[in-house]
Amino acid sequence: MSTGTVDVGEQNAGAWAGHSLGERTVAYDERDVILYALAVGAAATDLDLVFEERLRVLPTFALTQAQWAPDALGSLGAFDITTAVHGSQRLLVREPLPVSGELTMTARVADVWDKGSAAVFDVEVESAYFLATWSLFAPGRGGFGGDRGASRPKPRETPADLELEVRTASNQAALYRLLGDRHHMHIDPEAAKAAGMPRPFMHGLCTLAAVTLPLAAAAGAHPADLVELEGRFASPVFPGDRLDARGWTGGEAGQDGTTVHFEVTADGRTALSGGRAQFRVTA
Template identity: 60%
Template sequence: MDDRTGDATDRGEPGSAGRWRGRDLGTRTVSYDERDAMLYALAVGARPVEDLDLVFERGLRVLPTFALSLAQWAPDVLAGRGAFGDGTALHGAQRLTVHKELPPAGEVTCSAAVTEVWDKGGAAVFEVAVDSAYFHAVWSVFAPGRGGFGGERGPGRPPAPQGDPSHRTRQHTFPAQAALYRLTGDRHLIHVDPVAAAAVGQPRPILHGLCTLAGAVLRLADVLGAHPADLAEVDGRFAAPVLPGDTLDVTAWRDSDGDGAAFEVAREGEAVLTGGRVRFGRAG
């Protein structure tokens, strides 16, 4: 979310965040081809043998989380209009609900709006919803210094899963992953430029949260016996940055109906993704 050009009518003004609720962010038609879908799958960790139909044009299926790359323009538009002020906003959480499977190539028309602005006191949380015939997605953007406008606090954190996990697996990131993933649409400098990463307190460029989330979906499909392209919905909160090359622990608590699970992702005991929910079931 590095597009910070555009009108400056509300650029970081204290107490003004609530006025963004209901703001229309426009409609766009985004085109893509098989190469884009395959590049995305490889960038998030699809394997050329085990996940062949995600990375090979013959019988190609598109990972549903690819939709988030197609809709990345929406939170970028909000940033560009000055909603986040001083540039310290963080991608706090992400939800995706799949309506129907994306074709291997084509066009997707999306409309976007700011559906909520929650007042957390010292910060505001902007919810940006994107809708299309194929999916509904919601970005939650945490903006320090933008709270205190007298709005509702909004929902709290979801409760931690109870009991023993049903599955454990590992998610292996790789050193070039952030540089590769940014070619799918999110070119924020902290994912490739060491100077930009150091400016936000990181030892080197960090992995995109959406890349971590999509990689977790791949590994969860493995352990739950599902095809990753049959993802129906996923939800998660970003708790800490991931460095390309980290090995992550994915823990899941399967639902009683077998179609979904709660999950968490951690690195050496530190949570990097919490409040995770995933469900598989082929879309209509």
């Protein structure tokens, strides 16, 4: 819950910086963990992701449990929820998630960036297990004289070290929304059209998580050993789309880990840019 509201009619968007969104504790069990793994593309043969006797939790599952925070900011009136979009996502993993239990999280507006015609709200959610940041692009809320923040990442021009194909399923958005993000535009054609889309589209977080599974395999890592992840949502992905991912390795590998920078296209258009995934790799 929030500790208070900011009067948008009187305050500029920058006034939300530092605003607390309060604390929340959520409970989940192994069924939720398995459903999540299936929703982001795990196969029935990936027993340590879908079988309770061997279960490991994908770190990106935490993002489904923390979705309440950016939703709470929108409900407080910081921006127009009908036009704001999820611009990018970051995740820092501190500890592996247990297969079931409770998560206590605190959330706040870490920063608000002034992009001129729009503002970008960074919503930070923290727990003992992770630190996650949603960047929300809000048209019409810029021009308040604040810092512009980082510019969008430039496409890489060197040949990729990895080239991967990821097939999304026609029912993937319908399945993923059972994890908590039930915005109608991901299931209802009329709601999708109202949002300017020709048909229901994938959750950005589902697309991002789905790509990490083959990236981990290509890097010789397990997807549950993800320690850092980030990516910018450049254009929508529709259920059934084929995703083409290109990855670049090297330059950031540590003694017990490896990093992949990546970009993803769908039907020739950039879907994810500025991607970065770091995995812990152990012998």
